[in-house]
Every structure is written in structure tokens, then in C-alpha cells.
Amino acid sequence: MTAEPQKKTAFVPEVLGRSDYAIIGEIVEPNTKVLDLGCGEGELLQWLAENKGVDARGVEISSARVQRAIARGVSVYQGDIDEGLADYPNQAFDYVVLSQTLQQTQRPLKVLHEMLRVGRRVIVAFPNFGHWRVRLSMLVSGGAPKTKLFPYNWYDSPNIHFLTVSDFESLISAERLAVERRYFLAGHHKVHAMPNLLAEVAVYLIRAM
Amino acid sequence: MDNGATLAPVDVAYETYGELNAKKTNAILILHAFSGDAHAAGISHEAGKPGWWDNMIGPGKAFDTNKYFVICSNVLGGCRGTTGPASVNPATGCPYAMSFPVITIGDMVRLQKMLIDWFGIERLLSVSGGSMGGMQALEWALAYPERVVSAIPIATTTRHSAQQIAFNEVGRQAIMADPDWNEGNYHGRKPPARGLAVARMVGHITYMSDDSMREKFGRRLRGKENFGFDFDVDFEVESYLRYRGSEFVNRFDANSYLYITKAMDYFDLTNGHSTLSTAFSAATARFLVISFSSDWLYPSYQSQEIVRALRTRNCDVAYVELPSNYGHDAFLVDVAEQTDLIRGFLGSTFEKAQ
Numbered sequence: 001m002t003a004e005p006q007k008k009t010a011f012v013p014e015v016l017g018r019s020d021y022a023i024i025g026e027i028v029e030p031n032t033k034v035l036d037l038g039c040g041e042g043e044l045l046q047w048l049a050e051n052k053g054v055d056a057r058g059v060e061i062s063s064a065r066v067q068r069a070i071a072r073g074v075s076v077y078q079g080d081i082d083e084g085l086a087d088y089p090n091q092a093f094d095y096v097v098l099s100q101t102l103q104q105t106q107r108p109l110k111v112l113h114e115m116l117r118v119g120r121r122v123i124v125a126f127p128n129f130g131h132w133r134v135r136l137s138m139l140v141s142g143g144a145p146k147t148k149l150f151p152y153n154w155y156d157s158p159n160i161h162f163l164t165v166s167d168f169e170s171l172i173s174a175e176r177l178a179v180e181r182r183y184f185l186a187g188h189h190k191v192h193a194m195p196n197l198l199a200e201v202a203v204y205l206i207r208a209m
Numbered sequence: 210m211d212n213g214a215t216l217a218p219v220d221v222a223y224e225t226y227g228e229l230n231a232k233k234t235n236a237i238l239i240l241h242a243f244s245g246d247a248h249a250a251g252i253s254h255e256a257g258k259p260g261w262w263d264n265m266i267g268p269g270k271a272f273d274t275n276k277y278f279v280i281c282s283n284v285l286g287g288c289r290g291t292t293g294p295a296s297v298n299p300a301t302g303c304p305y306a307m308s309f310p311v312i313t314i315g316d317m318v319r320l321q322k323m324l325i326d327w328f329g330i331e332r333l334l335s336v337s338g339g340s341m342g343g344m345q346a347l348e349w350a351l352a353y354p355e356r357v358v359s360a361i362p363i364a365t366t367t368r369h370s371a372q373q374i375a376f377n378e379v380g381r382q383a384i385m386a387d388p389d390w391n392e393g394n395y396h397g398r399k400p401p402a403r404g405l406a407v408a409r410m411v412g413h414i415t416y417m418s419d420d421s422m423r424e425k426f427g428r429r430l431r432g433k434e435n436f437g438f439d440f441d442v443d444f445e446v447e448s449y450l451r452y453r454g455s456e457f458v459n460r461f462d463a464n465s466y467l468y469i470t471k472a473m474d475y476f477d478l479t480n481g482h483s484t485l486s487t488a489f490s491a492a493t494a495r496f497l498v499i500s501f502s503s504d505w506l507y508p509s510y511q512s513q514e515i516v517r518a519l520r521t522r523n524c525d526v527a528y529v530e531l532p533s534n535y536g537h538d539a540f541l542v543d544v545a546e547q548t549d550l551i552r553g554f555l556g557s558t559f560e561k562a563q
Contacts, residue, residue, distance in 0.1 A: 001390075020427040057525065070497065075555025077528035078514055087520040125408040 012188050017041050020125040022204045023183045024097060027123060028052055032094035035059070035119065037081040037111075038043075038101035042069030049074070059084050093119045094155045100201075103159045109171075116208045121180070125203040128184075130164030130196040142205040149200055157196045165196040174207065181205040210319075218299070219325055222247045223289020226266060227274030227395035229328070236330045237555075238321065238451035239274055239281040240338030240345040241467055243412075244461060246289035252443035264544045271548040275311045277334065284345075285320045286312040286469050287472070288462035295396070295462040306394035312468055314341070314476040318348045318451050325356070328459060334559055337361035337551075339540035340507060341469070344476050347515070350494045351478065359495040364540045366511035367485060367518075373506065376415050377470040380408030384463045391466050405463045406454030413453050416533060418503040418536030422446060485514060486521040496526040497554045499547065501539035528556060530560035543557075 015021035021044050028034060030052045033158065036045050039058030040137035042065075047114045049056040058076035060066045068075035081098075082105055098111070098117030102125055105111045127149045128134075137145035146156040152159065172179060184191035191198045210216060219467045224247045229236060239249050239262065250266035252259055260281075266272040272279050283291035286309070295307035325333065336349040336357050345366025350360040366373070385388055387404025395401060417425075426446040430436070433443070482488040496519055500512035509530045519526040531546050533539040541546070 015563060026265045055525070063529055066527075067546060067550060069533070070529060071553035073553045073560075074255060075525050075527040077496070077520075078530055079528075087517045089521065089523055092523045 012185060012190060014048060014188070016172075019185050019188055020203055021047070021100060023185070024099065024123055024125065025051065027181065027203075027205050028054060028095055029034075033057075034095045034097060035088075035093045036097045036099070036106050037041070037115070038098065038104070039069065039076055041065050041073075042072055042074035042076050042101065043151070044097070045069070045074045045076070046072050082112060085111075085118055088118040090117055091120055094122055095119055095121050097123045097125075100127060103129075103163060106160070108161055108163075109175075112171075112175075112187075116177070116206075121205060121207045123203065123205055124168075125201060126163060126168070128165050128196070128202055129190040130166060130201045131200050132197050135197075140178055143165045163176045165202050168202065172204075176209050177206045178209045179204060179206050210310055210316045211313040212311050216292070216310055219285070219320060220290065220293040220296070221282050221292075221320060222262075222287075223250055223280060224322060226249075226250050226283075227247060227277055229278040229330070233328075234332070234334060235276065235328050235559065236278045236280060236325075236328070236333050237335045237337065238325065238333050238349070239266065239272065239279055239282065239351075240321075240336060240342035241281060241338035242338065242342050243473065244457070245342070246287065247281050247291075248289075259530065261320075261541065264545065265551070269550040271544070273552065274556070276308060276559070280324070280328070282321060282324055284317045284341075284469065285467060286317070286472065288465040289460075290491060291320075293462065294464035294468055295394070302508040304396045304426055306396065306464055314344050314348050315352065317472065318345055318352055319519050321345070321349075322356070325349060331356070331515055332562075334562065335355050335359045335361055335555060337363070338365075339363040340365055340537065341473050343507075344473065348476075348477060350496070351488065351491050354491050357494045357556040358562045359497070361497045361554065362480045362500070362512075362515065363499045363538055363547075364507045364512070366507055367488075367516075368479065369474050369516055370511075374474045376411060376506075377474055379411050381467050381470060381475070383407040383411070384466055387463075390463060393467075395463070400458070401463045402455075402458045405458050405461065405466060406451075407467060409457040409461075410450040410454045413450060415506045416536060416537045418505065420534045421538070424534065425449075435493055446529070485518040487522065489518045489522050492519065492524050493526075495522060495554075497522040497550065498526060498528040498529045499540070499550065501526075501535070501537070501543065502530055503534050504537045504539060506537040532541055 012019040033055040036058040045056035048054045069123045083123045096115040133147045134145045155168045183203040184195035231490035245261045248260045250260040250263045268275045284291045285294045288295050298305045336346045346360045346362040384404040386458045387401035389399050390401035429445040431442050431445050431448040478488045498512050500509040516528040533543050535542045
């Protein structure tokens, strides 16, 4: 009996170089139907299809990324997630995934509602604007924060909404959503205390109540 | 046939490329556009000409004939081997001409299905084509859903808009206004070459884009330094259109032009359905829909209508608008991008279907 196993469980491996993908890969049940919003070149979807046998679909706005996704055999369509979900019937998917994109949508709440309509469960991963480095960056520089998580200048950032773990928790209470699982990550480690200060990335598995 | 007529016997001209596998699971039906024919790939014996989609079909190409068995047939009503208005009516011993029944895209597809039955192919791995070929691919996916694993409609629509019908009508009127058309009875006489050439010239304008015409011709003069101050060819673009028009006359039948453009104008997947979404309720295939940014004849919004209807049925659909300057011609010209898409799509479809 050593302390080592404890450390190991706290370590999150990478899937395709990303810890949040590993968490999503862990959450998604095999042979389900998954829609990934802002799926980029479809790497996560391809991984889910190959490793979990999921029926993988994606939405992506960039033509070049959609081309590469389709070329790797993933069913992705070119469209805007701010308006793109309206055509889907209710509860069309087992999971709707929004990975690191919520802060980039025009109307995040509307997107969240639409995700909950078309998906039985929703997986949201977002960078935590409340992380201590972000706070320190702003405190020290007096300018818009620039960190590893938020590397952009204010004028060329794709991020148009800044939210913290605690903001998201408030939204969940206000919207009366059920959280099935929540994960907080800092690098390759899970954060167990003070996530609003220590988590770089948060991953939520939620559903409508 | 859709208009109630019966047509028999019917010849079908087709070509195949690659080998059908033992389980007959690797067959792909390629569907040609308005003026295409069964000669989709390879070099023809007669004219030594490459097929109309030779850059897409062959060993190692998008439709890889090392892996797949590719079939392409001339459409019903055509003039390149399959029975059409220029064919001889066995009842009269004369060409059908305008006594040929009015055909639809549905009729074309019904005849193709007989060909596929004859091959003993239970399910096609894919049906694919651009423009009118895309209409046939959609018709296949909805009329015989159990017979197609996937469909790749390119630069196409579920129904012609008023603008698309209008351009076809200009072409038809150009032919019918030519005295040599003679109510369609020009066989053994002088064909309505001027009318058919003008129809084709209008067609070619709609296949290009403002950008591609500027790049290709600009205002360059043809073989002269100054205007001729007459009505001979001055501009390169005039020369090109005249050349295209007269070349077309040698390979296409004027009555086929009338019948096939009419079939395109009649095509409407919503026929008999309250919405496009209900029309797609039968669809079970996996879809790859492709449009081109500069295609104003079959604009992207028409492809997006297909995609939206498929999404309302929760069908498996991939869609991309490829950036291109070539207008509607892009589906024949922009090979590199389409190759990556189609190779990846077919590869994963084939794997899943095994």
C-alpha cells in the first residue's frame, strides 16, 4: 500500500494529445450516436468511431477543415453551430459534444438549449477564465489576459464570451440542468479542490431534468 | 413510364471499369450529366477520347477501379447508344422523333435499375454524379433505398428553379425556332444545327462563372489587333462559344436536347409530398453532398436544402461547399479536392458495409 496508485488515478492520459478528449472518450458509451459541434478536422469523431464504435457526425464552419474530416471518412457538414441544429429532430443523438467552443459561439445559451433538445446528454468542455494564471495575468499586466489557455490578443481572439467554472455552475442552477459528471483538469491532472481557481479546463456531462 | 406510356424494346449503352468482387458489394453506378454519355473513363476505341470523368475514375483515382467496379450507362432519351428520340421505332421503321414518349428522371433511373438487376447486383455501394447525374443519384436513393448504400450528389438540386427552367427553355426555343428542326422530323435531312449550336452556347455560359470567363477570355480579340467593325468573330469568347456550339452539333441529337432538358425541368423530389423532409423519409443511404462556391447555375443553397432535409430525417450526411472559380463546370474540373473527399467517403462506407 503506497500513495502511488492514488497519484495514478489523478493522472489523465491524452487522446490525440488532449486530456479533455480522454475524458470525453471515457464518458461516451460504446455504439452510441454522437454529434460533435465545431469538430475541426474530425479527429475526435474518428477516434470515437474506431475505438468506441460510435455513429459519429460533426458540424464545422471551415470548408478546409470539413474537407479534411470527410477525407478521413467522418460525416461532417459545413455549417454554423449558432443556427445549424434547428433541422435535427428532438433527441436525435445520445451525446452532443461541444469541446472548447462554447466561448466562441454568438449565443451560447441558445446553443446549449439546442444541444439539450437534440441530444439526450450534452458534453461541454471549456477553458476556465477563472484560473489563477488568468487572474494574475490581468492583475499584473492590467491588460486583457494572455495565458497558455487564452493565448490571443483581444482583437484577434475567437473567444467572444469569457466564462468561469463558477459562472457555468450558476447557469446550470438557473437553467435547472442535471449534472451527471464534472471533471476539472490542470495539465494532465484532475483537480479536486477549488476548481474555479485551479482548473484550466472543465468538462461537464449534463442533461435536461 | 411516368407518363403512362410503355416503351419496348429499349437498348442501353454502358461501360464498366474494374472488377466486380465475388460478393458483388463493390459496385458503383456513375450517372452522367445532361450532355454526357456512357464513356465516363478510359480511352474510347472509336474516337480515342478520354471519358468525361476520366480524371476521377481509374486505378488510384477517386473512384478507384483497383478496388471498385464502376458502371456508367447512357440515359434513356439520350443519343449515345441508349434508346432515344433518334432511335428507330420498330413499329414504324422510322426514328421516333417527337413521337418518343416524354421522359422523366424517374424513368431514367428505372431503366438503370433494370441494368443493375441484370448484373445481379443486390446493393450498389454508391450512386454518384454531378448536375443531372446528381438528380439521378437522389432519385435512386429515394426510389430504391434498399438498393443503395450511399449516394454522392454533386452540384445538383431537388428541383429546378425558375431560372434553371428558363435557361433550358431558351435552349429548346433556339432549336424549335430553327426551320431545319421541322417539328422534329429532320432525320435523313439537314439537322437544326444552328438552333442546337445556339442552345449549346447558352448552356456553356451557364456552366462558367464571371471569374472563369474573365480569366479564360477577358476582352481579348481573336487573331486580330483591332475590331473588325463587322459581325464576324471579334472576341475570344465569341470564338470559343461558336466552336463549342458547332462541335456539339456533331455529337448530339436536337430532339434528345428537348426531351432531356424537359426531364430535368419536371424533376421535383417534393412531388406527392407535403415537404422535402417527408420526401426524404424513405432515405436510408449515407450521403456526401458537394457544391461549388462559384456555381450560379446550381447554387450552394440548393445543395444545402438537400442537406437540411436529410438532417430532419437524422440521416448520415456529409456536406461541403468547395471554393472554386470554375462555376458549374467545377465538378468536372476541380478534381483534387473532390478526389480526397470521395476517396475518404467511399473508403469508410465500403468498410462499414462489409
